[in-house]
Amino acid sequence: MTTNSIEICGISKKFVLRHTRSLKEAFVWIMKGRKGDLSKKFYALNDITLDVAMGESVALLGLNGSGKSTLLKHISGVMLPDTGTVSTRGRVAGLIEVGAGFHPDLSGRDNVYLNGAILGMSKEQIDAAFDSIVAFSEIEEFIDTEVKFYSSGMYLRLAFSVAVHTDPDVFLIDEILAVGDEPFQKKCLAKIKELHAAGKTLIVVSHDLDVVAKVCDRGILMESGHAVMDAPVDEVIARLRS
C-alpha cells in the first residue's frame, strides 16, 4: 500500500559563495599556491532523509533561506546533491516559478505550447488539453495576443493553468498559491485539492500557512538546511507560529 513516490536518502548540498568570477583571479590564486579561501561554503541542505508516499501532500515550511526551495530543486532534478541520493517515481513537474518558460514576445497560444513542452508534455497532450487550459485561465479573448501585453495577473493565470494541466505524478509547488485575484486563487486551490484527491503526490512550499493547512496533511519544518520536524501539518504550523 505504501509505495513511496519520493525517496530522499541523506542528501547534503554545499553552496559555494564564489568571490571570483574570472579566469584571471582563479589563475592568480592557483599561482599563489592556493593560499587563502577562494570561496566560502555553507550547507543549504544538511543530511536530509525523507520518504513521501504516493498520494501524500507535504508542506515544506520554514523561514527564508532554510533550504525549502533548494530541496524542491533536488526533487525536480534541477540540482544534484553533493552526497546522498534522490529518487522519484513517475513524472515530476514543478510550478517552481510561474512562467519561467514564458517568452514575452510570443503569443499566449505559442507560450502554452512552449511551456507545456518544457514541462514535459507531448504535442498531442497539449492539443488535447489546450481548450481546457485556456478556459481555466479565463483569458480566451487574449490568447493570440503577445504575452508582453498581458497584465501580470493574466500572465500568471495562463502559466498556472498550463502547469496544472501537465498531469504529472509528482507536483511541486513553490510559492505560487498567491496567484491572481481572490476568485482565481480559490479556483487554483480547488484545482490543487482535486489533484490531491486524484492521488497525485504534492510538495508545497509556501509562507501562507492558512493555505498550507487547507491543502497539506503532513508538514516538514526546515531550519538552516536541516529537517527539524516531521509531523501532521497542524502541529508544524503551531510550532512555527509559537
Next chain:
Amino acid sequence: MTTGIGGNSAPSTVPPLTAPGHGNGLLDVFRSRYLLNLLVQKELKVRYRGSVLGILWSYVKPGMQFVVFYIALGVFLGLEQSPTNRSGMPNYAIYLFSGIALINFFTEALGNAARSVVGNSGLIQKIYLPRQLFPVASVWVSAVHFLPQVVILAFVCLLNGWHPTISQVAVAVAAFIMVALLATGLGLFFGAVNVYFRDAENFVDMLLLVATWASPVLYSWEMVHNKLGPAWFAVYQVNPLSVAVEAFHLAFWYPTTAETVAMVPNLLSVWAPVGMAISLLVLFLGQMVFRRLEGRFAQEL
C-alpha cells in the same frame, strides 16, 4: 477540468523509482525533439522582433559582407580572374560566396550556442529539461538561416553552367554535416564553460574571427600550400572547417569553372573522412564536458 484522472488507489502499473536530473545527453535531445522544434521556432520568431526587414537581416548582413570582401579582395587585391589579371581565380564571386555562407553558418551557430546556456539561465534554474537542447537549438536556427543561402548559391551556380551530380550534392551535404557537428560540439563545450567563466563567450568571439581567415574562404588553398609547404599544410587541413570549405568549393564552384584549377589532393579520400572524424571527436568531447559540468549549472548561473 482535466480528463482521465484516475481514482485514489495506486495504479496497476507503478513506474519505477528514478534519480531525477540525470539525463542521457544528446539522446534526450532526440527524445524531446518536439520541444527542440518549438525552441527553434521561438528563436526564429523572436530574433528579429520589431524590425521591418525581419528575417531578411539574415541575408542582408552576409550579403553586405560578401560585397565588401568581393570588392576589396576580388577586385582591389586581384584575386578575381579577368582579361587584365590572368593569375586570379575564375568565378571568384562564387568561390567567395560558397565559403562565406558555410563559415557564417559556423560563426552564427557557435556564437549563439556558446551563449545559449547562460541566455536561458531563467529556465535552467527553475525547471529540469535536457540542457543540451539550448546549444543544439542554436545550431539548428543557424541551419535554418543557412539553407536559403545555399539555395541562392545553387541558383547562381546553375546560371554559370553547373550541372549538379549526385556526388557533388553528397559532398556538399557531408560538408554541412561536418560543420554542424563541429559547431554543436564546440557549442556544448563553450556553452557549459561559459556558465563558470564568462570569458568563454569572448574567447569564442575571438575564435570566430580567426575561423573566417583560417580556412580558404577568401583566398585559395594553393597560396597556403606554397607558403607553408606540405607538412604545415597538413596541419592547416586538420581543421574540419578548411576541409568543409574546400568540399563546398568542389561541389559548387569547381564545376562552374573550366575545371583546370587544381583542387586539394586527396580531399575526398583522406581529408573529408579525417575532418568528419575530428568533428565527431569534438562533438563527443563537448558532450562529455557538458555532462560533467551541467550538474552544477543551476547553482552557478
